[in-house]
Amino acid sequence: MKSSNKKNTPFKAIIMSMFSALIALPVSAQQSADLTNPHADVLSIGGSVTEIVAALDQQHRLKARDTTSSYPPDVINLPDVGYMRSLSPEGVLSVGPSLILAEEGAGPPEALEVIRAADVDFVEVPDALTPEGIMRKIEIIGDALGVPDKADALAAQVETALSTALDDAERPESDKKRVLFVLSTQGGRINASGTGTTADALIRMAGGVNAVTDYEGYKQITDEAVGLAAPDVILMMDRGGDHGAADDELFEIPAIKLTLAAQTRSVVRMDGLLMLGFGPRSAEAVRTLNEALYAPKT
Amino acid sequence: MTEIDAVPRDRLSHARTWHWILAGALALACIASLQVGATDVALSTMLAKLAKGEALSQMERVVLFDIRLPRLVMGVLVGAALAVSGAAMQGLFRNPLADPGIVGVGAGAGLGAILAIVLGALLPVWMIDLTGNQLVPFAAFLGGWGSTLLLYRVSTRHGRTSVATMLLAGIALGALAGALSGILVYIADDRQLRDLTFWGLGSLAGASWAKVLSAGPLILLSISAALMLGRGLNGLALGEATAAHIGIDVQRMKSIAILAVAGATGAAVAVSGGIGFIGIVVPHLLRLASGPDHRTLLLNSALLGAILLILADVIARVVIAPAELPIGIVTAVLGAPVFLWILLKRRGLVEL
Numbered sequence: 001m002k003s004s005n006k007k008n009t010p011f012k013a014i015i016m017s018m019f020s021a022l023i024a025l026p027v028s029a030q031q032s033a034d035l036t037n038p039h040a041d042v043l044s045i046g047g048s049v050t051e052i053v054a055a056l057d058q059q060h061r062l063k064a065r066d067t068t069s070s071y072p073p074d075v076i077n078l079p080d081v082g083y084m085r086s087l088s089p090e091g092v093l094s095v096g097p098s099l100i101l102a103e104e105g106a107g108p109p110e111a112l113e114v115i116r117a118a119d120v121d122f123v124e125v126p127d128a129l130t131p132e133g134i135m136r137k138i139e140i141i142g143d144a145l146g147v148p149d150k151a152d153a154l155a156a157q158v159e160t161a162l163s164t165a166l167d168d169a170e171r172p173e174s175d176k177k178r179v180l181f182v183l184s185t186q187g188g189r190i191n192a193s194g195t196g197t198t199a200d201a202l203i204r205m206a207g208g209v210n211a212v213t214d215y216e217g218y219k220q221i222t223d224e225a226v227g228l229a230a231p232d233v234i235l236m237m238d239r240g241g242d243h244g245a246a247d248d249e250l251f252e253i254p255a256i257k258l259t260l261a262a263q264t265r266s267v268v269r270m271d272g273l274l275m276l277g278f279g280p281r282s283a284e285a286v287r288t289l290n291e292a293l294y295a296p297k298t
Numbered sequence: 299m300t301e302i303d304a305v306p307r308d309r310l311s312h313a314r315t316w317h318w319i320l321a322g323a324l325a326l327a328c329i330a331s332l333q334v335g336a337t338d339v340a341l342s343t344m345l346a347k348l349a350k351g352e353a354l355s356q357m358e359r360v361v362l363f364d365i366r367l368p369r370l371v372m373g374v375l376v377g378a379a380l381a382v383s384g385a386a387m388q389g390l391f392r393n394p395l396a397d398p399g400i401v402g403v404g405a406g407a408g409l410g411a412i413l414a415i416v417l418g419a420l421l422p423v424w425m426i427d428l429t430g431n432q433l434v435p436f437a438a439f440l441g442g443w444g445s446t447l448l449l450y451r452v453s454t455r456h457g458r459t460s461v462a463t464m465l466l467a468g469i470a471l472g473a474l475a476g477a478l479s480g481i482l483v484y485i486a487d488d489r490q491l492r493d494l495t496f497w498g499l500g501s502l503a504g505a506s507w508a509k510v511l512s513a514g515p516l517i518l519l520s521i522s523a524a525l526m527l528g529r530g531l532n533g534l535a536l537g538e539a540t541a542a543h544i545g546i547d548v549q550r551m552k553s554i555a556i557l558a559v560a561g562a563t564g565a566a567v568a569v570s571g572g573i574g575f576i577g578i579v580v581p582h583l584l585r586l587a588s589g590p591d592h593r594t595l596l597l598n599s600a601l602l603g604a605i606l607l608i609l610a611d612v613i614a615r616v617v618i619a620p621a622e623l624p625i626g627i628v629t630a631v632l633g634a635p636v637f638l639w640i641l642l643k644r645r646g647l648v649e650l
Contacts, residue, residue, distance in 0.1 A: 064620060082621025086488065086496045088367045088503045091620030093357065094336035105489060110504040118360040217487045 040121070042145070043095055045084045046103025048279030049125050050075055052141045055100065055280040056150045064095035066106075070272050071281075089114040101125060101141055112138040128278045129201040131162050138280065154280065161283035169207035169290040177293050179208040180231035180261065183218050186251050192221045192229075198276040203235065205282075206289035223255030231261045233293055236273040316587065320520045324374075326649035327411075327608045330375050331370045334612055336619035337361050374604040375517045376502070376570045379562035381603020382524045384577030385596050387479035389531035390555045391461055397578040398563040401556055402445040402468045405475035407567040408498065410441020413417035415493050416482045434497070435509065435568040442564035450556050453457060459536075499624030500571035502611050513565040520562035521600060523554055528593035531555075535590070575628050575633025576603050580642045606632075 041063045044050040049271070053062060059072070064079040066087075079092050084103060089111040092100070100120055104127045116122055123144040128134050135155045142151020161197035181193035181203065193199040194215040203210045211229035212221065221229075234256065251262040261267065270292075274285050332341040339361040347354060354362075383398035391400060399405070414437035418426070426433065449471055453464035486494065530551040533541035542548050563577075580603045584595055610628040617623060 067621070075604050079620050082618075083496075085492055086501070086503070086624075088336070088615060088620070090361060090615065090623040091336040092624055093361060093365075094620050108504055110506050110509075113506070114360065117364055119356055147640070219484075272402075 012163060040099040040145070040265065041097050042071060043081065043092060043097035043100045045081070045087070045100065045106050046125065047071065047273045048128075048137065048277040049101050049103050049141060051273075051277060051279035051281065052138055052154075055154055056138075056142060056145060056147055058145050058147065061145070063097050068273070071277075087111045087115075093118055093120070098264050099123065099144060101144060103127065116146065129196075129198060131159065131166070131205075131282070134162070134278055134280070134282055137160060137278075148206075149168065157282050158283065165283040165286040165290070166205060169286055171207050171294070176207060176209045177232040178211040178230060179203045179233050179235050179293065180211040180226070180229055180259075181235045183237070185253060190221050190223075190226060190253065191218055192226070192257060193218050198278055199235070201223065201278075202275055202285060202289060206286045206293060208233070208289070208293055226255040227258055229259075232264075233266040233268060233277075234259075234261045235268045235270070235289070238269040306640065309589050310594065311596065313588035313591060316584070316594065316598050317601070320598055320605065324601050324605050324608075327605045328370055328374070329374065331608045331612050332362065332366050334616055335361065335366060336615060336622075347368040364506075368507050368510050368613065369502050371510050371514070372505040372569060373502050373608045375510070375514055376566040376573065377576055377604040377607025378521055378600035379517045379566040379571065379603075380577040380607070381580035381599040382521050382596055383559040383563045385581035385599040386524045386527060386531065386555050386559055386601075387577075388581055389527070389534060389592055390552065392535065393463060393465075394582065395618070396576070398559055399577070400465065400468055400607070401559055401563075402449045402475075402548065403442040403560055403563040403567060404572060405472040406445025407438040407564060408441030408572065409445075409475040409479050410437040410439070411497050411571070412479045412482045412486075412494055413437055413441070415497065416486045416490050432508070432512070435513075438571075439513075439564050439568035442567055443560050444561035445475065446556065446564070450553075450560075458549060459556075464556075467514050490566060496569045496624055498626070500573035500626035500629075501614070501622075501624045502570055502607075503615070503622060505569075509569045513569045516561050516565045520560075520565070523558040524562065525596050527551060527555055527558075528591075528596050531592040531596075550596070571624075571626070573607070573629055575629045576607055579633045579636050579640075583636070586640070596620060 040061065042053060042058070042061045043064045044053050044062055045068060047067040047068040050062070050065055053059060054072050054075070056090070057077070062075065062078055064081050065075050066081055066084045068084060069075055069078075079095050079170060081087060081095065084106045086108065086156050087106065090112070092115055097120055100115065100122045102122065103125055106124070112122060123140065125140050126133070128137055135286075138151050138155045138158065139148075142154070143150050145151075178229070181197075181199040183191040183193060183199075185191075193210070194212050194213050194217055195210065196216040197218060199218075200210045211231040214225070222271050234250070236250075247265065247267055251257060251265060256262050268289065270285070272290060273279075274281055275289070277285075311443070329341060334340075340361070344354060344358055344362060347358075371494050380398055382398070387396040387398060387400050388394055390396070412432050414434045418433050418437075421433075429500045449464055449468055450459065452467050453460050478516060483491065483494065484644050527575045530541070530546050530548075533544055533546040534548065534551070536544075538548050567573075584602060588594065588598065607625070607629070610625055610632065613623075614628045615622040
């Protein structure tokens with residue numbers, strides 16, 4: 001008995017695995033069909049995710065958004081479920097999504113657990129700092145929405161546009177301008193971007209050099225370090241309002257006053273989401289920044 | 299007994315009727331909390347469905363049993379813990395401005411939470427696996443409890459705890475914890491900073507059965523211990539020496555009060571973040587309504603604290619739905635004017 005059993009085992013295993021493969025095939029196909037329901041109502045969390053959903057012509061499926069989603073402009077009219085890191089489970093469920101697309105880092109984890117328990121599909125979209133990362137975002141979102149063909153088309157389009165923009169932006173090292181990204185100047189204290197941020201990535205892609213490489217992330221920088229960083233241009237987020245007055249104020253900050261950027265009054269203001277979102281408009285962002293940096297002043 | 303008999307009997311029974319009024323109000327608040335929310339799910343429709351023997355949809359089950367119910371239970375526990383702790387601390391320190399944070403719980407818990415948020419990723423993997431999502435509450439509790447014990451130790455000499463030393467050392471310890479938190483805030487990235495800000499404003503949004511079960515027993519135990527202190531705190535109102543002469547074991551009472559407050563507040567802050575004003579406003583409201591007798595004040599505080607926190611939570615989650623406000627904002631917006639009113643009223647009494 002024992003020996004026959006042993007002999008049987010591999011044979012059995014093969015038969016079984018064939019059977020299970022046969023059974024599993026349709027099941028898995030069905031599952032993926034479920035996951036990519038092309039009619040799912042979508043809650044989109046994260047500015048670039050919402051942009052990609054809209055770029056895939058799926059904006060009509062959006063039920064709600066988070067606070068950071070502000071483009072295309074008409075998504076503002078959708079219900080807002082709050083800041084992506086402090087979602088309220090009941091608030092999220094109340095907008096009735098069957099699919100949640102969330103940028104990496106959405107939370108808190110307890111809220112996500114409850115949301116998953118309510119049978120809502122949850123897809124996390126990883127952050128991107130590179131062109132490849134943007135393509136992956138588009139691919140993941142296209143798959144989740146059940147429109148992979150559109151996603152392929154969009155990815156190809158974005159890739160072409162982006163690589164052209166990158167080629168156009170490329171210039172010899174000696175010719176590159178040093179760019180200081182200033183997040184805020186609250187109370188005369190300058191909060192500037194170091195390495196490893198989306199601002200840093202965009203500056204490099206647009207053919208500039210990040211003037212601050214001594215630290216990672218966004219930090220308050222001392223006045224003297226600004227002098228050492230010697231920026232040719234200052235890059236900021238566009239917050240609306242009177243730029244002339246804001247520029248005067250900016251260049252009056254002692255730390256900035258002595259830099260070349262202040263002497264030539266070179267400041268570039270760009271929409272925050274366009275600049276830092278790393279979504280489908282990245283080519284536009286690269287091109288806009290590149291032109292702002294190197295085009296002769298008009 | 300002497301000082302207690304001096305209190306008119308009718309005032310005490312008046313305060314006891316408040317037990318029933320508040321218990322009734324708490325029941326109503328609980329029903330409101332289960333009834334209202336961002337989704338259309340309501341307790342009444344669910345009960346109607348159950349009565350007719352219909353099955354509940356998964357949405358209804360998740361919203362009621364996994365979201366609103368643990369949130370309600372946590373709100374009751376946290377509100378009661380904060381209010382009882384406030385009443386006990388005001389009695390112990392004989393200071394109307396005392397709140398649970400006075401024994402260093404808030405500062406310590408804040409430091410613990412910030413440590414976990416900013417440096418949590420640096421911990422060895424097995425520790426992260428062990429604590430899972432609960433690292434921040436866990437660290438906050440250890441921080442709060444630890445700093446209170448430290449404060450208690452430094453203020454106790456020869457078996458006698460000096461309340462004045464504790465008050466002053468608490469300020470020093472708070473400043474130290476604030477400075478350490480500042481260093482961590484400096485190295486935090488912007489996501490962590492936002493997490494920190496939200497933690498400091500408090501919320502019941504993260505409520506889960508796991509949190510209720512881990513914090514609940516400690517909070518209940520601490521509240522029960524604190525509720526026993528009524529007679530002792532009444533005696534203490536006459537001063538420590540007098541209290542000792544009328545047969546109250548002052549040192550034992552202090553220890554129980556401090557440990558109970560550390561346990562209740564530490565656990566409450568750990569699961570809900572920093573929620574202000576409940577601990578300080580609730581006891582004052584009740585003193586105005588039913589007098590300062592701690593035998594009834596402590597239980598009434600627990601009930602009213604629970605009621606106010608639940609109602610604040612209902613407001614927090616409905617007012618800007620589907621998003622929600624941190625509850626600390628609601629309690630402060632509602633609590634600060636009330637507190638100011640109490641202060642001005644008291645000043646009026648003193649100056650007249």
